[in-house]
Amino acid sequence: MKYIINKHPLAIRWFHWLNFPLLAVMIWSGLLIYWAYDPYAIKMFGATVIKFFPEWFYQKYHIKRRLAEGMAFHFVFMWLFAVNGFLYVLYTIISGEWRHLLPQKHSWRDAWLVLLHDLHVRKTVPPHNKYNAAQRIAYTAVVVMGLGSLLTGLAIYKPVQFNWLTFICGxxxxxxxxxxxxxxxxxxxFIIHIVQVALAGWQNFISMIRGFEVKDRAAVESVTAKGGSDER
Structure with missing residues (x-):
């Protein structure tokens, strides 16, 4: 016997799917800007181990000499990215969805157990509600990262007008x-998120599109009896 579990409100789905193309454009346009001055590399004993990014990367994806284009896209889409993020946080506060997203007292410990489960080292995953401990930490962290990107972005975009912010950022x-x-x-x-979605299965993915998940009652009772949870 199958039954339906409502998982993701319409607003959460909109914010989620809008954020993907917005962030993709931000990263792409950021690369175009980064080419103008690309000093970052990981070095060991004076030798470059990883260069962000090697010359062949710029040639392959035609990134060179597109600084103005990158800045134009970056400074337009950053406001859309910021507004989408602000409305998402505002919605989670008003709707109470934040209760499902913020890490709890034992989230770090349980996140380690979730990792062991995903690596097939541990048979059962710690009991959870809408999101497991690892997801709570990851989804909260990405919101904090978004705020960090906005503030540091403004600090380097307008270092004179926002000199106080540039100073705070070091x-x-x-x-x-x-x-x-x-x-x-x-x-x-993004990579970890895709892996988690793949591990959770097709129903988990499709629920972010239609808002609900179809469960088999017998399978859920079997998982619950083993100490797991009927939600991912």
Whole structure:
């Protein structure tokens, strides 16, 4: 016997799916800006191990000599990205969805157990409600990262007008480095998010489109009996 579980309100789905193309354009246009001055690299014993980014990368994706284009897209879409993020946070506060998203007292411990479960080291995942501990930490972190990107972005966009903000961020160079590191963080979050969605299954993915998930009662009772949860 199958039954329906309502999972994601319409507003959450809109904010989620709007954020994907907005962030994609921000990263792409940011790369166009970064080419104008690309000093970042990981070095060991004076030798460059990783260069952000190698010459072949710029050639392959035709990134060179497009600074003005990158700035134009970046400074337009950053406001759309910021507004979408602000409305998302505002909605979670008003609707009470924040209760499902904020990490709890034992979230860090349980997140480790979730990781062991995903790696098939542990058989059961810690009991959870709408989101597990790892998801709570990740989704809260990405909101904080979004705020960090906005503030450091303004600090390097208008370092004179927002000189106080640039100072708080540690100066222009530090603000630019933080901005860059946060972008790498978004890319890592996206990869981990896709892996988590794949592990959770098709029903979990489709629920973010239609808002509900169809469950098999017998399968849910079997998972619950083993100490797991009927939601991901």
């Amino acid at each position: 100066g222009y160079r530090t603000a630019r480095l933080i901005h860059f590191v946060l972008t790498i963080g978004y890319c890592l979050f």
